[in-house]
Amino acid sequence: MPIAMKKKLVILSGAGMSAESGFSTFRDQGGLWEKHPVEAVATPEGWERNSKLVTEFYNSLRKGLVEAEPNQGHYDVAALEQDYDVTVITQNVDNLHERAGSTHVIHLHGELMRMCSSRQPDNPRYHRTLRDEEWEVPVGTLAGDGSLLRPWIVWFGEAVPNLDLAAREVEQADIFVIIGSSLVVYPAAGLVHYAPPAARLFLIDPKEVSVPTHRHVEVIREPASRGVAELRRRLSIIDH
Numbered sequence: 001m002p003i004a005m006k007k008k009l010v011i012l013s014g015a016g017m018s019a020e021s022g023f024s025t026f027r028d029q030g031g032l033w034e035k036h037p038v039e040a041v042a043t044p045e046g047w048e049r050n051s052k053l054v055t056e057f058y059n060s061l062r063k064g065l066v067e068a069e070p071n072q073g074h075y076d077v078a079a080l081e082q083d084y085d086v087t088v089i090t091q092n093v094d095n096l097h098e099r100a101g102s103t104h105v106i107h108l109h110g111e112l113m114r115m116c117s118s119r120q121p122d123n124p125r126y127h128r129t130l131r132d133e134e135w136e137v138p139v140g141t142l143a144g145d146g147s148l149l150r151p152w153i154v155w156f157g158e159a160v161p162n163l164d165l166a167a168r169e170v171e172q173a174d175i176f177v178i179i180g181s182s183l184v185v186y187p188a189a190g191l192v193h194y195a196p197p198a199a200r201l202f203l204i205d206p207k208e209v210s211v212p213t214h215r216h217v218e219v220i221r222e223p224a225s226r227g228v229a230e231l232r233r234r235l236s237i238i239d240h
Contacts, residue, residue, distance in 0.1 A: 016180020
């Protein structure tokens with residue numbers, strides 16, 4: 001008897017996924033953008049103007065990330081791999097999905113613990129993944145090509161290198177789940193349009209979120225940890 005193929009489950013996670021881990025979100029009230037102007041710390045122009053400020057800003061974020069822990073939502077997302085072929089597409093720059101055990105994670109907006117060349121940011125030859133104890137990058141550190149080492153973060157005005165890869169994953173989804181994303185950041189918010197017509201759509205968020213589609217979306221109005229637990233319960237009913 002042939003082995004049944006696992007259903008393809010694709011998750012798009014946003015800032016709400018990591019909020020319960022105490023990791024600061026950018027857009028919410030009291031978030032990082034209120035304390036640090038986007039133009040200063042999240043644009044190529046800001047880097048050109050003051051690389052010291054930008055380096056110190058991301059050093060502080062990495063320190064917070066090293067001290068944070070995955071929440072139950074992260075662990076439950078990882079546990080879905082027992083029954084599904086799971087791909088996590090995340091708008092977050094933290095590594096909490098990986099630390100919780102998820103094995104196929106696509107980072108749309110970069111990775112906080114990865115550094116790259118200022119001259120060739122998407123050239124993997126000059127990428128460097130930091131260990132936890134290396135969270136503080138000295139100002140002026142150079143990449144392998146002699147340019148300043150900068151965070152591998154997709155800044156405003158830069159292309160999203162993993163977008164096509166993410167879209168191809170969503171095109172194969174039997175189930176597409178959005179967790180903790182405001183869906184106001186494009187092009188990530190447009191990924192829902194790639195879900196096949198037969199795919200089931202879920203949204204997990206404690207807030208009111210407008211999903212840019214006319215299709216039916218099953219809403220679980222809960223934070224990530226309780227929401228993913230409820231998702232697993234509903235899926236177990238559907239598939240067993």
